[in-house]
Amino acid sequence: MRILIVEDAPMLGDGLRRGLQLLDYAVDWFSTGTEADHALGVVHYDAVVLDLGLPGEDGMSLLARWRARGSRIPVIVLTARDAIDSRIGGLDAGADDYLVKPIALDELAARLRAVTRRAAGLSSPVWKHGALEFHPAARQAYWQGKPLELTSREAMLLELLLAHPNRLLTRDFLRDKLYDWQGGVESNALEVHIHHLRRKIHPKIVRTFRGAGYTLGAAEDCT
Known part of the structure; x- marks a missing residue:
């Protein structure tokens, strides 16, 4: 499974990349929406882990543009915003799931498995x-x-x-x-x-x- 991480905080982005790689995922990490956009154009990713608070164009706008282009790739939103309107906004923009920072790596991996199974139409655990x-x-x-x-x-x-x-x-x-x-x-x-x-x-x-x-x-x- 190949995952795209879009996170501008170096410590968190690198930590998520290394942690998921230890769990045998192939992972690319970028810190800007421009880099993420380019990566999605050349690689068949299974899912995206997307921070909302990106520099320049924020994650919400980026996600809305992907969905407007017809992309159905599963997206898990990461946010430090614990307000209910932020969660609703992310889901309404097309997110498949969300996690509020700080996050546990095992929970992120479990949610990645869940959203990719749903996307593939394979809801059974076996x-x-x-x-x-x-x-x-x-x-x-x-x-x-x-x-x-x-x-x-x-x-x-x-x-x-x-x-x-x-x-x-x-x-x-x-x-x-x-x-x-x-x-x-x-x-x-x-x-x-x-x-x-x-x-x-x-x-x-x-x-x-x-x-x-x-x-x-x-x-x-x-x-």
């Missing part, structure tokens, strides 16, 4: 695909009832495939979701992760469309 079960909150997968030992990147990739079961996912799309701009990545890293998923789960759990991308294998083929 996702099933044939003999495969995936628990997104814990990023734990089970194959034929037995727990799988997956690396964090393998679990993230499996989550992406399960979240888009009928969609062809390009190599660039998957790389965008798995890696932020700070993290170096080898050219064949994605193929290595896919190879490991096939070895640990089933050879047909991931289908390759040469020159186009990858998709989740049919449940009936993975028995």
Whole structure:
């Protein structure tokens, strides 16, 4: 899951970025609306964590513009404003959720999971695909009832495939979701992760469309 943080306070912004990275999220952090706007134009983010009190154009105006452009990306608003009208204003501008500072990292991560599940139409706490079960909150997968030992990147990739079961996912799309701009990545890293998923789960759990991308294998083929 790749997250965009828009927060002008250096200590908080860097702390959220580092904390979410430790929880195996790919995270980009920017301090201005201009930078965030540019990032949203080039990267397929899963969610945005948006501070309202930004310098220049504030977060409320930024969010309203994104929604006016038709963007449906889940947005969690961060605000130091505890007044009810501020919360209502953020939700009316198109926010999916809000948190009042100071915030707990575990709560932010839980809310990110919730808004991204809703956006994907996957409200169930357990996702099933044939003999495969995936628990997104814990990023734990089970194959034929037995727990799988997956690396964090393998679990993230499996989550992406399960979240888009009928969609062809390009190599660039998957790389965008798995890696932020700070993290170096080898050219064949994605193929290595896919190879490991096939070895640990089933050879047909991931289908390759040469020159186009990858998709989740049919449940009936993975028995």
